Amino acid sequence: MNIKVPLKIVIVLCFTGLTSNASAQDTLQISLADFIQRGLDNSGQVDYERQKVDLAENTIDEARAQRFLPKFELNTQHGTVPGVKSNNPNLPKDEYYLDPNLENDWENWAIFTRAEVSAIQPIFAWGALTNAVEAAKAGAEAAQYEFQSKKTGLHIRLYELYYSYILSQEVNRLVLEAQDKIDEIEKQIDEKVDEKDSDIDQSDVYKFQVFKSEFAMRAGEVQENIEYIRNVWNYVLQSGPETVYTPTDQFLDPVSNKIETLDYYKSQALERRAELKGIEAGIDAAEHGIKATRAQNLPMLFLGITGSYANTPNRPRQDNPFIINNTNYASGGFGIGIRQNLDFFSAKTDIEKRQIQYKQAKFLKNAAVDGIMLEISDRYKNANISEVKVDKTDEALVTSKKWLRQEQLDYDFGIGETKDLIDAMQKELELRLQLKQRIFEFNKDMAELYISAGLPVTSLQTAN
Template structure:
């Protein structure tokens, strides 16, 4: 098989340019493009070790098996969306913000925060008129019997013969209303401690909301870049299948023409490669459907919606590491991480509850007042006398300063010790939370440095692999190369492309994870500054 024939088989493969994402030296990443057919392997002219179709079939095997079409992970190739489906295009920021707005996990934490807020309002309401109640009683009152003639109602109490008449015909409706009010004057920290503990409880729940928001935000970002990766690998997979189809048709044509450089083994080898590729593509298609569905579920879109990333290419995020590096990010994390805020609020809440427990050592001083009104219809005679009254009629009041002292000092001491122990436990948790945050920030920071170095290295690898492949093309044109070197160059070139795409995805996720570790990811997404080129906000 001649060099020109194999070159025609390769160069007849159409396709859009493959994108290469290369960071400029010391600066942001820029996009460079190369066309696939510029990197397609040529055959060399017949010679002592002339390249045959079997060698070309080995090249196809390299295309399918060198990691170009990964059989696992999020990679997938998938046809375009059905026409009836509505397309929703989202960028990274829109993905994170919508996930935060729609997440039931965040809403659940918000509901718990609302409960804590209501409990705090209840505690504040206890500061004034802590006990205000209205009670009523309804029954029957007796009539009067043996009432002498000519005696006024306000003097009947002076008549010893007058008695209550409980006969059914003499009974009349009776009602009593009583309002009681209690206002504490001095509680030795019980009221103020309860209010402070409830207020800090709101802070704890608010921190838990932000903690869950960070988890949702980074998960949404990972899902978003997972789908973009599948689409990038999909384009590579499509071009690979086109090369295999062209090669199969070329081998069949040569067999029909009776070319001596082609045998049935070449066709069988190509067909086996084709089947392997088809199997991989089917697996990839299902994986990409899963990735797209995962993003749709993350955004809580309808099943009739087709979600599409706004980015056409998988590009590294433009993110400049702060010059103060690790210390800067640890400082930001200690200021912003909700776990630290939650621990701080928990310590203050427990400290306030210790004061509440200690208040039982001292007497509670307060003002109490009651107002009662008794009514009987028809009315009974009510003597207007300061010393004599009728319990079925009239108005009564009581008011004064009261003192209440809990004399169970042993129980009070035990409750104080329990509150102090709980305070100590929360303080230990705060220390542990701070150390955990420091570790997570350092881990995310070093992972980002590793991912950044990997992207730069993989980009250089794609350049080197491309140069190697072009060199082998020139050598074949000049009849100076050998087939084994060409096979190795094709395999290296394809591996470099796929590995670079995966490295970019790992780098972008590492950036998001560092922002999560510093506690700023959700806030930056909400404020629209997620893709700032410098991480120098205070």
């Protein structure tokens, strides 16, 4: 008997916090959709990927900010300076600039303050700023689709983990049923051994004892697997010590969704896959990037504004507009200017770089489509093979049940062999376990096929 419970579920799930057991616990049922959603909400990996989307959206705000006063600066200077004095008592202070012998007054100090404001407002830039904003929007859209793709990858792992719990419960029930049959056969063997005229072969007794010990070892493995899966569930759901979650579905049945044609899944993938939508958004971003780069190398018309003010109390302000006292004055101005990038070789290189990025994005889409088509073909094949395995294993199980029933009747009437009864019972148990395992694999293959086609795994329905 070979019992395998898939546990390769949480390798890429990065959650925080651990749960502990408690004596008093509430048992709550959780559906597949709620389990996946809670797993995503608690995922550190999802939080990390979401920050990439936030950064991309921040780039949009940054590009928009360049359209209005991209340069708006204020500079101030502060210090202490001496006053001035003139040896001509008849000279007014506002005419001190006429005194060629004007001197610093080192006994009269004051605080010097100067503030300068400058701003530039683009008026016409040949669409450079608009295309920069559109490129940032497309980049943010691509980041959003990439985020959806990352979450989809976690969907399949959470789906597998959810049904691993159900599979472990099914295996546990089969083990308990098999234990009852083993106990019953052991009782019958003991009764025959006690009979004086019994013709039971001692070697069959030894074989049964070996089988019983091996079964007990496998049963112990099943219990350890169940405990492991429960701990992983607590880890994913971040449930407190007072709460235990169990699946809404108690039995593992194959999904009832019919396997459609291969072309159906391929067409769905071309329409739904987030990776393709993200690449298309990346192509738009590259195209707008080319336009923005070309426009940036054309003359830009802008409005410039400047203002400056300085004040020093111990120095006189000069009213003559042709005379500027750097420590006590006020001035301002505005005008229209043209900015032109004269580094033509660098500009040409930038445009070529953008064009290469655009071609790269186009080729990436073609490569992605090829990869997705191959992936769907492979998973479509796996789903069909798994479906056949489920059907044939179910047929074999029906036959094994008839065989076990016949061997049990022969044994009860004293015409059967213990070895044949043990073989029939072992084969029937192995097929029951194998059937559940193959149902699990079929459901997982169907989920992977749906993910490849861009379909939600929550749309898979089990035939209860």
